[in-house]
Amino acid sequence: MYVVCRDHLERALDEFVEIYEMPPDLYELEQVSLTDWAAPTTCTFCDKPPKYLVV
Numbered sequence: 001m002y003v004v005c006r007d008h009l010e011r012a013l014d015e016f017v018e019i020y021e022m023p024p025d026l027y028e029l030e031q032v033s034l035t036d037w038a039a040p041t042t043c044t045f046c047d048k049p050p051k052y053l054v055v
């Protein structure tokens with residue numbers, strides 16, 4: 001699972017496909033309701049606020 005900013009979305013998608021060998025589901029963070037999960041406050045690859053969830 002990756003939580004990434006706009007700049008690193010492509011990298012997250014690439015890595016996901018490499019690791020799991022299937023296309024990921026992509027969500028915008030503000031559109032998913034997070035009940036049991038506190039979203040990370042920074043991108044997986046940098047310190048920017050994340051925008052997308054790749055699972």
Ligand SMILES: [Zn+2]
Pocket residue numbers: 004005006007008043044045046047048
């Ligand atoms: Zn980033």
